[in-house]
Every structure is written in structure tokens, then in C-alpha cells.
Amino acid sequence: MIAIDEEGLRSSRFAEAKRKSCVFEYVYLARPDTSLAGRSVYESRVEMGRRLAREHPVEADMVMPTPESGTPAAIGYAEESGIPYGSGLVKNAYVGRTFIAPNQTIRQLGIRLKLNPLREVIRGKRIVVVDDSIVRGNTQRALVRMLREAGAAEIHVRISSPPVRWPCFYGIDFASRAELIATGLNPEEIRAILGSDSLGYISEKSMVEATNQPADNLCTACFSGVYPIPLESEPRRGKDVLELEFPPAVEPPRPGSPVDIDNVPISAGSGGADAVRRP
Numbered sequence: 001m002i003a004i005d006e007e008g009l010r011s012s013r014f015a016e017a018k019r020k021s022c023v024f025e026y027v028y029l030a031r032p033d034t035s036l037a038g039r040s041v042y043e044s045r046v047e048m049g050r051r052l053a054r055e056h057p058v059e060a061d062m063v064m065p066t067p068e069s070g071t072p073a074a075i076g077y078a079e080e081s082g083i084p085y086g087s088g089l090v091k092n093a094y095v096g097r098t099f100i101a102p103n104q105t106i107r108q109l110g111i112r113l114k115l116n117p118l119r120e121v122i123r124g125k126r127i128v129v130v131d132d133s134i135v136r137g138n139t140q141r142a143l144v145r146m147l148r149e150a151g152a153a154e155i156h157v158r159i160s161s162p163p164v165r166w167p168c169f170y171g172i173d174f175a176s177r178a179e180l181i182a183t184g185l186n187p188e189e190i191r192a193i194l195g196s197d198s199l200g201y202i203s204e205k206s207m208v209e210a211t212n213q214p215a216d217n218l219c220t221a222c223f224s225g226v227y228p229i230p231l232e233s234e235p236r237r238g239k240d241v242l243e244l245e246f247p248p249a250v251e252p253p254r255p256g257s258p259v260d261i262d263n264v265p266i267s268a269g270s271g272g273a274d275a276v277r278r279p
């Protein structure tokens, strides 16, 4: 904590630091050309792909990524399995990341707009499609359908993170549990919804090991349900649980107290008033 007041600047430690880095940064969020805690994000993703190939092998003719976030893991899967790597989809660079798009319709449309299949590459092939994660399942459902329409003989979906079953309360917009496709469904049921011939998720252990970080230094809550900070009771659980429920109370101005041009007391917000009282 840093305090700046009439005595100058002071800093003090008010709690013990306990590192819990987001494992999803290694899986999807971080740019692949960065490194986190000394570990290359790109290398972590390739290693996740290698481990995924060992955990969920399949006979196929081509490994392809979901562009572009699945690319490093697909490279790792191809390398480990010996199945040639190819690219069966072209990405439209003008459509944004879909899992943070505002509503279901726009998300569904967004996926169709952003990926186009290369029929000449796909037709008649047994294909392994590697993606980094399944959140709501929209991308993968649309993808499997597009690949079937383009003539794929078999489609095997491989995911370089475990099923996302829990919301994130630390800033990632995973919404509520009800929106996550893995809530209440096992991988075989998810496979049936996606319409693929098989589905394989990497294990949590392999995902964590691929980051080269001690497991205790990582948050894995959206996969494991083990949160680094104790949660509110169940009814209040949602992605907004850590956000302010009500705006800060504004007290009516007392006679003679300082007000701004809108007649709002200068120390109106409860946080602001507290800061003025106890600098």
C-alpha cells in the first residue's frame, strides 16, 4: 500500500504476497510472443499440444488449428503424432474475438463470418481440429458443421485445456455456469452436441506441467472450481460477484457543508469521504 500525504510518501506491506497467476493466460489469453514468469507462452502451448496428442491419440490425415489461437497447440499435436499439419480454414481479419462478443446471436454470426473453409484441403480427409478451449461451444459447433459441409470424412476435436466448468471472478468474461457447455455434461455428451466423431481434452495436470510453473502458483479455478479467494455463498455467485452491487451512497448536503456546482457534497462518495477522513 502506498500512502501520499503531508508527511510525504510511505509504502507498507499489508498482507503476504501469494502468487496465483492465471493459467488461462498460458492457454489462450496472453500473446504467444510473450513470456510469463520466465516461460514462453508459445512454447507452453506447443507443449500442451504434444501432451494432448499423447493423451488423446487418433488415426487421421491432417491436424489443423482453429485459427489462430489453436495454432501452437496444433503444431505440437502434429509434431508428437506425426500427422501432417495443414490449414483448412482461413480467418477473416476484420471480425473480433468471439467469446467476448456481446450476445449469442452476434457470437453465432461472428463465427460464420470469421472463418471460411478451404474445401480443396478438407474434402475426404480425416481431420484433427485443435482448439485452445471450449467455453460455450458455439465456435466448435459451427466449425464441425462447416467442416462437414466442406466434405471432411471424420472430425476429431482436441482441446488443449480441460473443460471450463466454473465462472471466472477475476475479470475474464466467462459469464455464469449456466452458459458454460461443460456444466453438467461429460465429454461424450459435449461431443454429441458438437457433432464431432471424437472429442479429447488435455488433463489439468498436463496443462499445468506445460507451463513449467509450480502448480501452487497458478489459479486453475475455471477448470477445477478451486478459487484462490473464498467465495460468497452460492446465490451471489456470478461473474459480477466482486463488483460493486450498488453505487456508493450519496449523503444530502448538510447546511453550510462544501458542495460542488451540482450541489453534491465535495466528499460525496463513501470511499471518498473515508479517504478524506483517514488519509
Ligand code: SF4
Binding pocket: 021, 022, 023, 024, 025, 167, 168, 169, 170, 171, 172, 219, 220, 221, 222, 223
Ligand atoms: S478462474 Fe483463474 S484461471 Fe480461470 S480465467 Fe479466471 S483467473 Fe484465469
